[in-house]
Amino acid sequence: KQEVTQIPAALSVPEGENLVLNCSFTDSAIYNLQWFRQDPGKGLTSLLLIQSSQREQTSGRLNASLDKSSGRSTLYIAASQPGDSATYLCAVPYNTDKLIFGTGTRLQVFP
Amino acid sequence: GAVVSQHPSRVICKSGTSVKIECRSLDFQATTMFWYRQFPKQSLMLMATSNEGSKATYEQGVEKDKFLINHASLTLSTLTVTSAHPEDSSFYICSAPTPFGNTIYFGEGSWLTVV
DSSP states (O other), rough: OOOOEESSEEEETTTTEEEEEEEEEEEOOSEEEEEEEEEEEEEEEEEEETTTTTTTEETTTEEEEEEETTTTEEEEEEOOOOOOOOOEEEEETTTTEEEEOOOOEEEEEEO | OEEEEEEEEEEEEEEOOOOOEEESSSSOOSSSEEEEOTTTTSSSSEEEETTTOOOOEEEETTOTTTTTEEEETTTEEEEEEEEOOOOGGGEEEEEEEEETTOOOOEEOOEEEOOO
């Protein structure tokens, strides 16, 4: 059974720092991995989708990498800002469009 | 703007009553939608798959008679929490993949509080 965990569970940093959020999955037979952002009490915003054939994807200050063989993905946030404060979730699919979500990392960036 | 809309965003109901949550795809037809539940400070857990024109498929441990799912049309799925208990208080969120399956959109979520 696929299990997805994220480290750290929570992170509090001053703005400007570069951050690395980690996601680990037990079954490497995935065809993509997705990173989401969730603001408190809100829905999900898709940040980056990495196909299994890719090693990384970039969007603005965000960069996500994928290493299937080791069962890991990282989300790199450059020059963090208070507006980046949110919970970040990684997710992998099973049975087509169903998703298994990670445990999440709650990020707080303070001015 | 949102491409998947949920309603209501927040609802409070009394124990023993039923409450319905709607999930609509606004710009595309969705033959399949997914319902997730998220307890405080926990991650999202898939509850069931809503299938247009057929019965929903429930994940292990989810009571199908308690969480009624109806995929009434190609743009609407509803989740009805029947005989609600305080333990059902949670954040419920739906998702819908686009017809070609290349994007999954999530609704804004619905906060349910059972008192």
